[in-house]
Amino acid sequence: MIKxxxxxxxxxxxxxxxxxxxxxxxxxxxxxxxxxxxxxLNLKDQNKVFKYLKKIKPEFIFIAAAKVGGIYSNSNYKADFIYDNLSIQLNLIQGAYxxxxxxxxxxxxxxxxxxxCKQPIKEKYLLSGKLEKTNDAYAIAKIAGIKMCESYNIQYGTNYRCLMPTNTFGPNDNYNDLNSHFFPALIKKVHQINIKKLSNLTLWGNGKSRREVIFVDDIAEACIFFMNKKTKESLINIGTGKDFSIKQYAQIILKTIIPNKNIKIKYDLSKPNGTPRKLLSISLAKKYGWQAKMKLKESILFTYKSFLKKK
Ligand SMILES: NC(=O)c1ccc[n+]([C@@H]2O[C@H](COP(=O)([O-])OP(=O)(O)OC[C@H]3O[C@@H](n4cnc5c(N)ncnc54)[C@H](OP(=O)(O)O)[C@@H]3O)[C@@H](O)[C@H]2O)c1
Incomplete structure (x- = not known):
């Protein structure tokens, strides 16, 4: 229990x-x-990370450091994604131990x-089939992190847990044109339509892929909640249990940020669609008493306000 x-x-x-x-x-x-x-402290530097952790001796660690990106950077910078993520988590988990x-x-x-994957995705479906090609390097690194935590718990009796959040958005997101996830990218596109008085919104792919999104405050609550909770399992999904198509999200964001405007949605079919559907089963998190509180429109508006402040 954190004091x-x-x-x-x-x-x-x-x-x-x-x-x-x-x-x-x-x-x-x-x-x-x-x-x-x-x-x-560059977390890829093993010596420095080990020394730092020995010096500060924390009681609790949240590992939210990683190399993260959307479909473009994940498929074009695979080496960076696998090297950076393996190094950061290896250094922090072993350093923590x-x-x-x-x-x-x-x-x-x-x-x-x-x-x-069968939907909704349960924790036990991990390693039950082939990964999505566009982000397999990132996924393999993350799976190694999960297996590290599990292995340390088994061998050393530690309490290292892995939370698997669905697509997350909120303040301090990445809005880089080539590097961002679909949700912040949509928020930025809608903003540009608004300021440049455009009449079309072009989506990557056919808009039919289904995604679940969660507001980052819910993820933060989940991290603190599970740090304070004893669980038998070391892998726990964190989501809302609901998903929509990318096209539906585009419509919701348009309606929330620029209501009363009639914007036509177009599709850039030269761009990849990614995994067709990703809906997490959240029954395990619920069993332990955790549930997301997100209200989608309010969370979009809150995020959009913080996006405008940072411009
Ligand atoms: N965003 C999502 O939709 C999403 C969804 C599910 C899970 N997650 C997971 O949540 C975690 C955090 O994601 P995020 O979206 O918050 O990422 P983010 O906004 O890109 O933040 C990454 C953080 O890691 C730090 N970092 C990266 N490389 C580092 C290095 N070599 N040395 C020191 N610090 C380094 C960054 O520091 P700088 O500020 O210096 O760059 C930044 O503070 C990741 O494990 C990710 O897989 C994210």
Missing amino acids: LNSKIYVAGHTGLVGSAILRKLRQKGYKNIITISRKK MSGVQNLIFLGSSCVYPRM
Whole structure:
């Protein structure tokens, strides 16, 4: 159980998920939170990470540091995705163990599950089929992280858990044109339609792929909730249990950000569609008493306001 003065290290505190964990921890009154910039500690540097963890000796670690990107960067920079993610998690998980850290949350992603997975996706479907080609390097790295946590729990009796969130959005997301996930990319496209007075929205692919999205505050709540909970399983899905097509999300974001405008949706079929459907089964998380609170339209508006502030 985390106490208000427990020493908590948040790795990746500047990112979408890490910054939300930091915000939530502060809101809840936790006082002894440690963060360090990439400039001061590159998490790919094993020696430095081991030394740092031995020096600060945290009691709890949230691993939200990773190389993350959308379909374009995942398929074009596979070497970076597999090397960076394997290094970061290897250094932090082994470093945590060597420093006596008993409790750790590692963030994975729903793309660890097979491309043609039975839906909704249960935790036990991991490694039951072939991965989606566009992000297999990233997924393999994340699966290695899951197996590391499981193996350390079995061999060393640690309490290292892996949360598998579905597509996440919120403040501090990445809006880079080539690098972002579909949801922030849609928010940015709709914004540009608004300011440039355009009349079409072009989607990558045919718009039919189905996705589940979750607001990042729910992910942060889940991280703290499961850090404070004993669970038998080390892998737990985090989602809302509902999905829509990319086209439906485009319509919802258009209606929320620029209501009363008639925008035509077009499709760029030269771009990949990705996995046809990704809906997580959230029955395990629910069994332990966790559930998302997200209200989609409110969360989109909140995110859009923070996007405008950062411009
Ligand atoms: N975004 C999603 O939709 C989503 C969905 C499911 C799961 N997740 C998981 O959640 C975790 C965090 O994702 P995110 O979306 O929050 O990513 P993000 O916004 O890109 O943030 C990544 C964080 O990691 C840090 N980082 C990356 N490489 C580093 C290095 N070599 N040394 C030190 N710090 C480094 C970044 O620091 P800088 O600020 O210095 O770059 C940043 O703080 C990932 O494990 C991801 O798989 C994300």
